[in-house]
Amino acid sequence: MPAQASGTSARQASPPERPGTQAGTTTVLGAGGNASGSRASLLARTPPAALWLVTGAAALVAVVFAAALLRDGVSLSRLEAASLAERAPPSSSGLRRPVAPRPSDAVPADELATATAGGVLALEALASRYPKDPAIFRALMLRHALPPPYHAAALAAVKRLLELDPGAAADDDVKRIVSSAAGGPPEAASGALDLMASGMGSHGADLLYELAVGSSALKERAAKRLAEAAVLGRATPALRVAHELRIAPSCKARQALLARATTDGDRRAVDVLAPLITSKGKGCGFLGMSRCAAACASIAGEIKAAIQAIEARTGPSPRAADAPASR
Numbered sequence: 001m002p003a004q005a006s007g008t009s010a011r012q013a014s015p016p017e018r019p020g021t022q023a024g025t026t027t028v029l030g031a032g033g034n035a036s037g038s039r040a041s042l043l044a045r046t047p048p049a050a051l052w053l054v055t056g057a058a059a060l061v062a063v064v065f066a067a068a069l070l071r072d073g074v075s076l077s078r079l080e081a082a083s084l085a086e087r088a089p090p091s092s093s094g095l096r097r098p099v100a101p102r103p104s105d106a107v108p109a110d111e112l113a114t115a116t117a118g119g120v121l122a123l124e125a126l127a128s129r130y131p132k133d134p135a136i137f138r139a140l141m142l143r144h145a146l147p148p149p150y151h152a153a154a155l156a157a158v159k160r161l162l163e164l165d166p167g168a169a170a171d172d173d174v175k176r177i178v179s180s181a182a183g184g185p186p187e188a189a190s191g192a193l194d195l196m197a198s199g200m201g202s203h204g205a206d207l208l209y210e211l212a213v214g215s216s217a218l219k220e221r222a223a224k225r226l227a228e229a230a231v232l233g234r235a236t237p238a239l240r241v242a243h244e245l246r247i248a249p250s251c252k253a254r255q256a257l258l259a260r261a262t263t264d265g266d267r268r269a270v271d272v273l274a275p276l277i278t279s280k281g282k283g284c285g286f287l288g289m290s291r292c293a294a295a296c297a298s299i300a301g302e303i304k305a306a307i308q309a310i311e312a313r314t315g316p317s318p319r320a321a322d323a324p325a326s327r
Contacts (some may be wrong), residue, residue, distance in 0.1 A: 003166050025255050031176035105132040112139065119143070120153075134164040141177060151181040151188035155195060169200040179207055182218055189218060197225045205235035209243060209268070251276070251296035258302055262309040277303050 004271035065277040107130040115122040116139050123143060127136045137160045154177050161168050168174050178200070182192035196204035208231065209223035225231060232240060241260045248254045254276070255307060261269045284292035 030094040055145065080154055105130060107133045107136055112136065115139070116143070132164060134161050134168065137161040137164065138168070138171075138173075142173065145177045145180065149177075149180060149184070151184040152191070155181050155188065159195060159199060162195075166201065175199075175203060175207060178204075179210075182211060182222075183216060192216065193221060193225055196222075197231050201234050202239070203234045206237055207229050209239055215245070215269075217233075237264040238266040238268065241265050242272055245269055245272040251299055253301060254296065255299050258299075258306045262306045265306070265310045266314050267310075273303050273307055276300075279312045 002194070054093040102170050107126060111126060112135060115126040115136075120143050123136060123140050127133075127140065130136055137157045141154055141157035141161060144150045144157060158174055158178060161174070178192050178195055181188045182196070183189070184192075193208070196207045198204070200207070205226065208222045211218050213219075216222075226243065232243070235243070239259075241257060241264050245254055245257050245261060245265075249258065254273075261273065277294045277300040279294045279297075280292035281286060282291065284290045296303060
């Protein structure tokens with residue numbers, strides 16, 4: 001029995017391992033698993049920024065390569081098309097026609113002269129053909145201003161003329177016709193004031209000032225339009241200081257403006273200042289028989305100096321009078 005047990009034990013014992021058997025395979029797989037784990041561990045330790053950099057570089061190379069292939073294909077197609085075009089027989093329909101020059105906006109002088117002689121209807125017909133030529137609207141303005149003047153039509157022509165040529169606001173005929181319309185019927189007067197206030201720049205402000213210091217029925221309306229900030233903003237420094245001297249409430253307020261009047265003022269400032277240091281012949285004292293002192297006698301010396309400086313710079317004012325010594 002002991003011998004049998006011993007044999008059974010021997011048969012039940014595991015056979016010796018051989019190279020390449022299951023045990024060896026397990027060893028190799030274990031080694032491979034260790035290598036894979038090492039690579040995974042290496043990737044895990046690689047910074048994400050480096051991974052993105054490598055991936056982006058690879059993508060960029062692929063895009064550049066594809067673009068180069070595409071460009072070469074397009075270039076080849078264009079070269080082939082150009083070659084075919086050069087070999088193709090000339091066609092009369094494919095000739096490039098010269099570009100026609102744009103018609104001039106200026107009316108020919110002879111046509112303008114003929115229309116001017118023909119009257120308003122001829123000028124209006126010409127204006128419809130050359131709507132961008134200011135010369136036509138100047139001719140229309142002059143025609144409508146002939147006696148008896150048609151103020152509304154003349155102002156319409158002036159407005160169109162100024163739209164095409166803003167510099168025409170300095171034209172003496174334009175200023176004369178607009179001022180004449182201001183003295184016309186109420187509708188024409190309102191249109192003239194509007195044009196002075198908004199369509200003639202500093203020249204319009206000058207016309208408003210002349211009306212404001214004059215004796216026309218529009219004196220107050222012109223002064224009100226002149227006082228608008230937008231109008232004074234377009235006025236010249238000479239007009240602004242004359243206007244401020246004129247509306248100043250006291251001699252002290254005018255005294256503060258004398259420095260500006262000396263450097264910026266013109267004859268209009270002199271016309272405001274001169275009466276302030278001129279004594280009246282009569283109207284004061286007992287029974288009004290004595291001379292009246294000048295309104296700003298206390299600063300007469302400063303005003304005289306300002307007037308002299310202005311006239312030395314601009315020339316004598318036709319309205320200025322030498323101020324006698326005030327009492």
